[in-house]
Structure formats: structure tokens, C-alpha cells
Amino acid sequence: MSRPCRSTTPAPYPPLRAHPPADAGRRRLLAATGMALALPAVPVGSALAQAPRTVVVGHLVDRSGAQADLARDYLAGAKVLFDAVNAAGGAMRIRHVVRDADPDPRRALAQAVSLADSEQAGLLFGPGDRLLPVLASSVELVRRGIQIVAPLSGLALSADNVWFTRADYQAELDAAAQQLRGYGLTHIALAVAPDFAVSSLARLEAQTGTRAVVLEGTGEAAARRIAAARPGAVIVAGDTLAYAGLGRALAAQGWYGFLVGLSSVSANAAREILGRGYAGGLVLTQVAPGPQQATLRVVKEHVARMKQYLDEPPSPATLAGYIGAAWLARSLQGARPGGTAELRRALQGRVDVGDFTLDFTHGQRGSQYVTLAVSGAR
Structure with missing residues (x-):
């Protein structure tokens, strides 16, 4: 296992402050237009503008396990980022293919293989604790060159195709x-x-x-x-x-x-x-800045997009999903057409997603950020 690299973003000791919880039970998609992600501009008449490159990102969401609430929020955060990328136009479009994961990890693995074969997904985003070990040890996924990115899980695994945007x-x-x-x-x-x-x-x-x-x-x-x-x-x-x-x-x-x-x-x-x-x-x-850290650009941007795309407030989990998706989208901006080697090369960089940096230049764990926050105290 590569030695985890430390994020250049410090892990502060902020005052303990309460922040409002998210209501994960109410999610209504609004119009997929509005605030644009800061991506390179593409001339309107160019070939890239006419035929943007499509990247397929598969996402298996565990809605029945111990992390069900977290997984739903993580999905919401990632979705608003991917929606913003697509609304911005430009040279790349992200097709975010979401499936409810089967409670049986073995059948969920079959779903992941199907995403790779039927949907042409080269990336699997956000697996949690129950699913990640099965995906990470899958010979079938390795043979297909599938990269597992931004897991929700904090398990410490050494698989060469898993890219962690969080501490373990x-x-x-x-x-x-x-x-x-x-x-x-x-x-x-x-x-x-x-x-x-x-x-x-x-x-x-x-x-x-x-x-x-x-x-x-x-x-x-x-x-x-x-x-x-x-x-x-x-x-x-x-x-x-x-x-x-x-x-x-x-x-x-x-x-x-x-x-x-x-x-x-x-x-x-x-x-x-x-x-x-x-x-x-x-x-x-x-393991990522929370809504209470409102001075950070990524937090302000995420809060605005949650208002724009979803009828719910942000949470630590929506922010973590948003940050993982922002890292992925911005890494893929510089990817050249090619196979697994080019995809991995694109992921091995250092990306500032808005006053918060993920650094994969020395390993496959881009952040060691951890801080404490009061969730609810009387």
C-alpha cells in the first residue's frame, strides 16, 4: 500500500459549534440550470462544443445498510456537482449512472460489472463500508480497468484501483x-x-x-x-x-x-x-469541511448549488460527496483520450476544489483532513 499523502489543507482545531442537520428524507430535483462550474471555456463553434466527450461514472448506493442516510446525502452532494458540470457546457459531459446496490455484496458486485459492461462506466463512485471490500478485491473489475473513486467508506484498503478523497x-x-x-x-x-x-x-x-x-x-x-x-x-x-x-x-x-x-x-x-x-x-x-466552515469557497459554492438543485440544506456528507465529485471532474478535465493508463494518470494530480486541496501525487489517499464538530448538544 502506498504511503498515504497528507492534504496541504490543515486539520484545524476550530471551536466546537453546532450546525443544522440535513433532512435526508425530502429530495426534489429542480431545474438542472444555473450556476456554472468554473471550467475552461470552449468556443461555441468548436468541434468540442458540438460533440463533448462523455465520461460515464457508475454509482451504487447502499440504501438499506448502516450507512443508508450517509449514502443518500453523499449521492446528493455528488449529483449537484455533476449536474453543474453538465449545465456549464464545455468539452466534457458526465453521465452519472445511479443504481440501488443489492443488499448482498456479491450481487452488488455483479451490478458493478454490469455498469462497466452495459453502461461503459470506467469509474465507480462512492461505495460504502459494506460494498467497498468486495469491489476492491474483484479481479473482474481490475481486468476491466475500473477505477473506484471517492469511496464513502473509511476502511483502509491497499487496492491499486481505489482512490480515497478522505482519511481512514x-x-x-x-x-x-x-x-x-x-x-x-x-x-x-x-x-x-x-x-x-x-x-x-x-x-x-x-x-x-x-x-x-x-x-x-x-x-x-x-x-x-x-x-x-x-x-x-x-x-x-x-x-x-x-x-x-x-x-x-x-x-x-x-x-x-x-x-x-x-x-x-x-x-x-x-x-x-x-x-x-x-x-x-x-x-x-x-473528513471534509462542514457547512459550518462557510468562509471556504467550496462550502459557499456547495451551499449555493444545494439551494439551486435540491430542496434541502447541506450536511457534512453532502459536502464530502460534492468535494469528491469536484476533484474527479476537475481531474478529468485534463485527461487525454485513452485507456486505463491515461485515466490513472489524470487522477494522479493535485487539485484545489475551493480552498481545500486533494493531493494524489504521492499515493492514492488524497487527504488526511479530520476535525471535530458538535452535531447536537443540550
């Missing part, structure tokens, strides 16, 4: 521990779901100064053990159910400190599970 879960855990200490919280507990991939648990235990508590069953035993130690924050390595389930169990023990989860957690679903009366601080890692 281990980097999120490391950064969460470091930033919490930077905020002055020294007494930190660690809870780990048994099925969650943590590549270096020993290092994380050293960072937090505590032994990890394994979440088993209802989480009540883990909650009793953690609450008895009265930590200021608990870092949870797990999905939405593990995170929110532990939060409920801790609340039953009278603990309402900072409950820190990863980008694998859906803020909306977690709040529903915890209930309106939950009084603790919900803190989640973000």
Missing part, C-alpha cells in the same frame, strides 16, 4: 484523541464495536491512556464500566447503532459528557435513537 477510520480516531486533548479534555474513554475495523488499537489506547471497552450485547455492561470512571469524553469506534446505543446506556447511568463518534455515524439517525431528551454532547468527526 484509524486517522479519525487518532485525530479525535489528539484534538480532545487540545481542548483540555484529558480523561477520555474508548469504546470499540467488535465488528469495526481498527488497525492500531494499541496506539489508540496509548493516546487515550485507557484500555478499550468492547461493546457487546446491549452495551449496558460497557456503559456501567465507562460511567463509573466518569470520563469527560467517550470515543466510540463503531457505526450509528453502536454509537447511539452506547449513548442511551450511558444516559441511563447518569453520564452526559461528550460522546464522540466517527464519520460512519449518521447524525440524524443517532439523534432519533437517543431521543429528544438526551442531554449530552454529540460530537462527530468530519
